[in-house]
Amino acid sequence: MTALPLRDPSSAGTDAAVSAGVDALVAQPYRYGFVTDIETEKIAKGLSEDVVRLISAKKNEPAFLLDFRLRAFRLWQRMAEPDWAAVSYPPIDYQDIVYWAAPRQQARKASLDEVDPVLLETFDKLGIPLTEQKRLANVAVDAVFDSVSIATTYREKLAEHGVIFCSFGEAVAEHPDLIERWLGSVVPIADNYFAALNSAVFSDGSFVYIPKGVTCPMDLSTYFRINSGDTGQFERTLIVAEEGASVTYLEGCTAPMFDTNQLHAAVVELVALDDASIRYSTVQNWYAGDENGKGGIYNFVTKRGLCKGARSHISWTQVETGSAITWKYPSCVLVGEDSVGEFYSVALTNNRQQADTGTKMVHVGPRTRSTIVSKGISAGQSSNSYRGLVQMGPRAVGARNYSQCDSMLIGDQAAANTYPTIRSQQPEATVEHEASTCRLSEDQLFYLQSRGIAFEEAVSMMVSGFCRDVFSQLPLEFAAEADKLLALKLEGSVG
Amino acid sequence: MTTTRDRWSEALTPATLPRQARDSWRFTDLAPLKALDPGRLAPRPGVIPDLPPPAPGVVRLCLGPDGVSFSPAPADISWPAGVQVCAVPPDVADAPALAVRLGALLPGPSLGLQLAPGARLRLELVLQPAQAEAALAPRLWFDLAEDASLELALGLWGPADSLLVACVGARLAAGAELLEGQRLQGADSAVALVSGQVQQAPGSRYGRTAVVSGWRLARLEPQVCQTEGQAVTTFRDLALARGQATIDLHSQVRFGGPEGRLDQLQRALVDDGAQSVFNGVVQVPREAQRTDAAQLSRHLLLSTRGRVDTIPQLEIVADDVRCTHGATVSSLSDDELFYLQSRGVDRVLACRLLTRGFCRPIFDDLPPLIAAWPSEGLLP
Amino acid sequence: MSDRPPLLEIRGLRAAVGDLEILRGVDLCVHAGEIHAVMGRNGSGKSTLSKVIAGHPSYRVTAGQILYRGQDVADLAPEERARAGLFLGFQYPVEIPGVSNREFLRVATNARRLARGEEELDTFSFDDHLEQRLALVKMDPSFLDRSLNEGFSGGEKKRNEILQMALLEPAVAILDETDSGLDIDALRIVAEGVRQLAGPDNATVLITHYQRLLEAITPQYVHVMAHGRLLRTGGPELALELERRGYDWVDAEAGLGSREDVAV
């Protein structure tokens, strides 16, 4: 980490001095920008029905899945890319993307020790050791490298509790009934352009099944790594919590630095039955492009949870710091009576990043409750939009929503937009929305500094204070990580 | 040759609207407007309003017998010193509001006034057609020089199956003040489209309070641009949406410079099968440092058939600003009802008291001229 | 004890919010001319008891009866109870923006008068009537033209409650912590108001957890509430004992152990 120049408060009088001090700090290299040199099997660029069939064939998929993909592909061809978000990018050439890439290795290894050491080393470097000796205690990890899952830890231990945690591909082979039952039940194939694309070409991802009454004995985690420069990543996550089950799930992501943009169009579906609880946390740190906006991931993701059962509970927590463009609205459909949906988000944009993110809380059942806490931090020349929908349907008697959207602006060239939509058709439902804007100002920093707090620490104090309501929702290991990540991403942007 | 009817249908086709304009109709159904038959709409004579005589020094103009002019004629009035009748400039917006496009197809009345530096005017405009199927399309323009002040009370009525298309424009120089009170009352088959375009120079003040009641569809699009900031804008809106009414407020305030202020409060009461739409855009670009903007939208939803769509929108690119917005949608509070009931007030009356209480803040902020108009039947 | 039938009698009252039982069997008997005090820790159920008596819809009565002048009030709406002469001075009076205090007071007063077979007061005579009562609580008349309780300080809200009591002339007044948050002067005014309104035909129930108010108004009976029940009843000396010894001994005597024990 670059050392931050400690500044003498007595000389911190002018804004210019602050800016200069800060600019020097910024240019923080992206830590995960390396490329793993591994032989990769790729199919040719381009998308057609044949490519969809090829992907399905490579994965030996049953007929229902090929059919699912083909229906999605045909619908996708007739759909238009959404243009309502406050983001702009040159048109994407969908024929210029590789839809399948996998490290060349023999059929999936029975044991981790047989996995290509280069891959293990990659995940080591990312801070996600997979081997038995080094793996994280108490967190089971599914490691996804480009289009395929290369390893899942703790599978046996989880199996003792009846918990299924494996790559999507394995789930299709081993539990086709579960996949057929739940796949597409929350995000229908034609839900939106990117979801339809994903449904046609998804490669791998994670599958979680928690049986009735089981509290998952450890946190589950998937780590997504994009390695190839011209490959799109289209993974699919499906989590099903049966009655009374509960699970905490973490997702992390990184990618190398390329000066081209890579498309990441994932779909995540969560299903919670009666009294089930799913907490889904993301710390997203895809490569964001350089300070001039060159390169970086287009993160166009559809995440949705269905609170199907009574008293079920789905909670989304996200810390979004990476990606050139983020287009993402983790949502909850609250069908079961007394079910609860939550969305806690920190979205940080710097340089030329664009984020259009928020949530949808669709209240269907009676006495459903939702909470939205969104903290947007915009620095540099970035643009950060909160876009949300709270909908109270006719049956949502006694439902409640509370939303709070705060923006912090750093510098006078960053944009913070808020577009909350509230729709209500139920008089006995209550919706409350509040939004405010503040800035990280020199005055405040100076005040802290003049009490003896270092500049760097003052920034991080103020930012983490601003985000506290969200960080407190993260699992412990993640919270500290998120705090550091933000400080790192912001260095040099204050002033 | 294209007929009025052709131009009419063309004006109503969303496809011809710019993308953004189309988006802004996402929650509002134009069907009631399309259901009006342009062949039957015509200017209708104005009624003599049932109002107390104007206070001394107040000018009151009503809708004339031809339905397209003012009575008395503005040219015949002895205006206060510094007030002069002028032409209404054509609308020059790139993406004119639907009201502007339709207004161009309909005859007047129109009134333009210039207020010289320091001039003061209190003006009442009472436009109430006497018959159904009226087409009423007032175009108003006020040009206020430095320190001029205008209090405007604007009453617009829509009889059954009528169309009201009103365009109000104003330019306020430094120190000028425009205090506008609007009352829009329509039959449950009438449609109103009201657009406002106000430009404020630094140091000017613009206050606009509108109470809308009745109508099948009423759409208000007040837009303010504080050209160089440092001005004060106040919006107060109350929609009383009952029956099958859709009352839609699309406001937009843009700060073109630093230190502007906006205080906006929108309230809507939604009962029966009515709908309220609120879309309030506040734009704070980079040059608008130290803007102080507060926007609050409060909806009282009283019926299971009613509907509320509200989208407060903040777009901010300056860092040293204070911008807040809030929105609530709820029914009457049980605790408030219980408090009143525990003092012996029966439930029906308690509901009425609370409902009136909900509307009160807007009535309290009506400028004096329009506040003096009788308001029976407006409140629940 | 008087031979007359009680004004208010509560028998085996149990009440719950959802599945959570808060009142677990309350018995209380209040005759005309009496002043009762109910004391107890925070969370013991005092406010719940008062709100259940006033008919708050959040609470479900699961057992027992509330008899007012011998009649079960179960089927009476809150406003009917109020008109009949039951009054609750709220611990936390709500703020109601937009509803003028004066108008509210007039509507409430007239509703009670009608129920008593008296004539309604027109605006003018009501204002006169109001002025007299205002003096009693030493409230600034400017508060009348503000919205109901909106932006009132804690003390002002409490005075407004006493003013309402003075206007409604209840037979049974239950004052829920009307003394808390008041400075000495305000407390004196409130106490004075309560004393003046107390008479041989009505009764007052003071809910408090301080001895302070009881120094100004001496109750004949003091009840101690804990865990949703009135555990003990005594004379004014009980209040002093509570002040001196705290509440733990009450729990112990009732066989509940101290609060800490209960939590385990």
Ligand SMILES: Nc1ncnc2c1ncn2[C@@H]1O[C@H](COP(=O)(O)OP(=O)(O)O)[C@@H](O)[C@H]1O
């Ligand atoms: N509406 C309610 N919903 C849930 N719990 C309640 C409600 N009202 C009271 N309680 C609970 O009941 C208990 C008694 O509360 P309360 O009657 O206010 O006590 P006190 O007035 O003696 O301090 C407390 O634990 C309180 O949290």
Ligand SMILES: [Mg+2]
């Ligand atoms: Mg209490």
